[in-house]
Amino acid sequence: MKKYIKNKKRLANVCIICSCIMILGITHSVADSSPPKIPDHPISLEEAMKLALTNSQKMNQIIARIEKAEAGIRKAKAAFFPKVSLYTEYTRSNDPIAYLLKTARQRLLPPNANFNQPGTFDNYEIGINFQYNLFQGGKKFYNKDLAHSVLAEEHIERETIENALLASVINAYYDALVALDLIKIAEESVATVETQLRLMTVRYNTGGVLKSDVLSLEVRLAEVKETRVRSKNLHQRALANLSTLLGFGPHVQLSLLENENLHTEYPDTYDKGIKIALTNRSEIKKIYEKIKQSKIGLKISQAGYLPSLDFIATRFYDAEDMAFYEDRNNWGLYVKLSWDIFEGGKTRAEVAQAKKSFKELMANYNYMILQVKLDVKNAYLNIEDAKARLTVTESSVVSAEESYKLVKSQYEGGSVTISRYMEAELDRNQAKTRSIIAFYDKAKGQAEIARALGLWGNWNDKENK
Numbered sequence: 001m002k003k004y005i006k007n008k009k010r011l012a013n014v015c016i017i018c019s020c021i022m023i024l025g026i027t028h029s030v031a032d033s034s035p036p037k038i039p040d041h042p043i044s045l046e047e048a049m050k051l052a053l054t055n056s057q058k059m060n061q062i063i064a065r066i067e068k069a070e071a072g073i074r075k076a077k078a079a080f081f082p083k084v085s086l087y088t089e090y091t092r093s094n095d096p097i098a099y100l101l102k103t104a105r106q107r108l109l110p111p112n113a114n115f116n117q118p119g120t121f122d123n124y125e126i127g128i129n130f131q132y133n134l135f136q137g138g139k140k141f142y143n144k145d146l147a148h149s150v151l152a153e154e155h156i157e158r159e160t161i162e163n164a165l166l167a168s169v170i171n172a173y174y175d176a177l178v179a180l181d182l183i184k185i186a187e188e189s190v191a192t193v194e195t196q197l198r199l200m201t202v203r204y205n206t207g208g209v210l211k212s213d214v215l216s217l218e219v220r221l222a223e224v225k226e227t228r229v230r231s232k233n234l235h236q237r238a239l240a241n242l243s244t245l246l247g248f249g250p251h252v253q254l255s256l257l258e259n260e261n262l263h264t265e266y267p268d269t270y271d272k273g274i275k276i277a278l279t280n281r282s283e284i285k286k287i288y289e290k291i292k293q294s295k296i297g298l299k300i301s302q303a304g305y306l307p308s309l310d311f312i313a314t315r316f317y318d319a320e321d322m323a324f325y326e327d328r329n330n331w332g333l334y335v336k337l338s339w340d341i342f343e344g345g346k347t348r349a350e351v352a353q354a355k356k357s358f359k360e361l362m363a364n365y366n367y368m369i370l371q372v373k374l375d376v377k378n379a380y381l382n383i384e385d386a387k388a389r390l391t392v393t394e395s396s397v398v399s400a401e402e403s404y405k406l407v408k409s410q411y412e413g414g415s416v417t418i419s420r421y422m423e424a425e426l427d428r429n430q431a432k433t434r435s436i437i438a439f440y441d442k443a444k445g446q447a448e449i450a451r452a453l454g455l456w457g458n459w460n461d462k463e464n465k
Contacts, residue, residue, distance in 0.1 A: 035245050042255040045173050045262050048246060052169045053162065053460050055247025062158045069151035076147040079140040080276065082132035091123040098123075105318040107328045127316025134311055134335075137303030146296045153289040159282035159457030165245065166459055167451035172242035172446075174440045176256055179235035181436045186228035189429050193221045200418065206272040213418045220422050224429075238360075264446040266453060270380045273453055277376045280454035284372060287365045294361050304347035307339035372452075379452040383445035390442050393435035400424075400431035 036055040043051070053059055091102060099118035103109045106123070133140070197217040202210045240250035248254070267273040278284065312334040317324040340347070407424035410416040450456055 026110045031152075034339075036250055037316055038248055042257045044172065044257050045260045046047045047174055048242065049166050049169050050460060051125045051246045051295070052165055056165055056245065058161050058165060058245060059158075062154065062161050063347070063362060063373055066151065066154045066158065069147070069154045072150055073144070073147040075142040076140075079133070079143065082130055084131075085129045086127070087129065088124075088126045091125070092120065094120045102318055105316075105328075105330050106320060106321070111197075122320055123318055124320070124322045125316055125318045127314060127330075130313040132311045133308070135307070137306030137308070139303045140298055142303065146300070149289050149293050149296065153286055156282045157287045158288060159454070160286065162265060163451055163454055163456040163461060166456040169242065169245050170262065170447040171239055171444050172245055173256065173260065174444050176235060176238035176242060177260065178259065178436060178440045179231055179238050180258065182254075182433060183228065183233040183235060185429055185432050185436075186224060186231050189425065190221070190228055192425060193224055194215060196418075198220055198423070200439070209418075216418055216422065236300065261443055262447065264450050264455075265435040266446065266449045266455070269378060273449065274373060274376050276339050276455075277372050278369065280453055280457075281372050282457050283368055284365070287361060287368055291358065291361050293367065294354065294358040298351065298358065301347065301350040301354045304350060307337055310338070312336060358403040376449075376452045379445070379449040383442065383449055386438055386442040386445045389438040390435070393431065393438045396431045397428075397435045400428040404428040 002010055029341070036051075039047070039051075091098065093099070096115045096118050099121055100109070100113075100115060102121070102123040102125075103113070105125075197214070200209060200214050200217050204211065204214050237255055239256075242256075243252045243254050244250050248255075267276065314334075315329060315331040319325070319328075404427070406423045407416055407421055411418070411421040
């Protein structure tokens with residue numbers, strides 16, 4: 001008899017190595033943990049948007065989810081391939097049935113064996129199994145379609161994140177510019193009041209004005225300094241918010257380009273805009289995929305009514321002392337049909353659950369349509385409000401500036417009181433503030449319409465084209 005493997009130590013090593021290879025899949029992936037590079041120059045709004053798409057942790061999360069979905073497709077496709085496995089086992093027993101089985105497989109069953117008292121015996125077994133599913137009610141195909149739909153959903157979710165992220169970046173950028181302009185107005189007001197306070201103090205010391213006039217200017221100076229402090233704080237918070245959106249962290253001090261105004265194209269009416277939104281909004285497209293997945297899930301559940309058919313092939317060796325002989329090999333070919341004829345109504349419940357999920361998604365779809373319509377309507381109303389306010393405030397700035405010049409001239413000529421002068425100065429600053437806010441509200445409103453229409457999704461890909 002020719003031995004297949006006669007070195008016990010070598011056989012043990014081979015079995016251990018094969019088992020480890022089959023069980024363990026060792027991969028090394030080193031994530032780039034280096035922090036993003038902070039720009040050392042004033043950044044434009046468009047550059048800020050690109051930095052957000054590159055550095056935002058939300059984008060990193062969705063990219064990981066997309067890669068996970070891609071792995072899910074590979075997993076689903078693996079079901080179409082056969083399963084091949086190596087195994088080895090050691091048995092020490094005095095079980096009569098095991099003794100009969102193992103000894104017969106060794107081809108060493110003694111003719112006068114006492115099966116009632118076989119005694120303690122040892123057995124080593126190595127083998128290879130091959131299994132291939134021939135039919136499973138279509139589950140393999142359905143699972144593959146489901147995995148592709150999940151990947152499509154994650155790509156759509158990426159559009160959702162990009163759409164919301166870029167809209168937030170634009171708002172934060174404009175908020176910082178608003179605060180910067182408000183700081184300039186406050187600085188100008190502080191300088192004006194300080195100058196008038198110095199002059200008023202001189203006139204008071206010479207007996208030309210009352211103490212109440214000096215006190216009124218001191219109160220006004222405290223107010224404008226408080227406004228300057230609030231404006232600076234607003235600017236710092238806006239920069240911290242923007243820096244966080246860009247993935248740098250709130251501690252990073254960014255420098256922005258002033259007078260930035262991103263050109264945004266959008267339909268001029270709500271009726272035109274809503275048609276784009278209902279086609280383009282990723283939230284609606286995502287529900288489409290969810291409905292598709294629900295239909296696939298129903299088919300998977302219904303496949304539970306069908307049998308499963310597998311082809312199995314095996315080849316193995318048994319020996320008492322790990323001395324395996326080629327002419328004592330064992331093999332088998334099997335076709336296995338498995339059909340669950342009763343399982344307590346589990347399949348029926350899964351089918352009913354899948355149908356209810358579909359019904360829920362249809363209700364969610366109808367609700368989302370209404371929400372998108374409301375979102376778009378509010379965006380158009382906001383932009384109309386901002387345009388109207390900008391027109392009014394620009395006119396009021398001209399009037400307030402002219403009034404301030406006249407009152408200042410009258411005050412210097414002694415025909416009006418300091419209270420009237422401070423009132424005119426306050427009116428001018430408030431008019432400038434309202435005009436600045438209205439200007440940037442219009443810019444933010446345009447970006448908000450683009451978000452409501454879903455235009456910021458895949459914005460970077462569109463720009464590169």
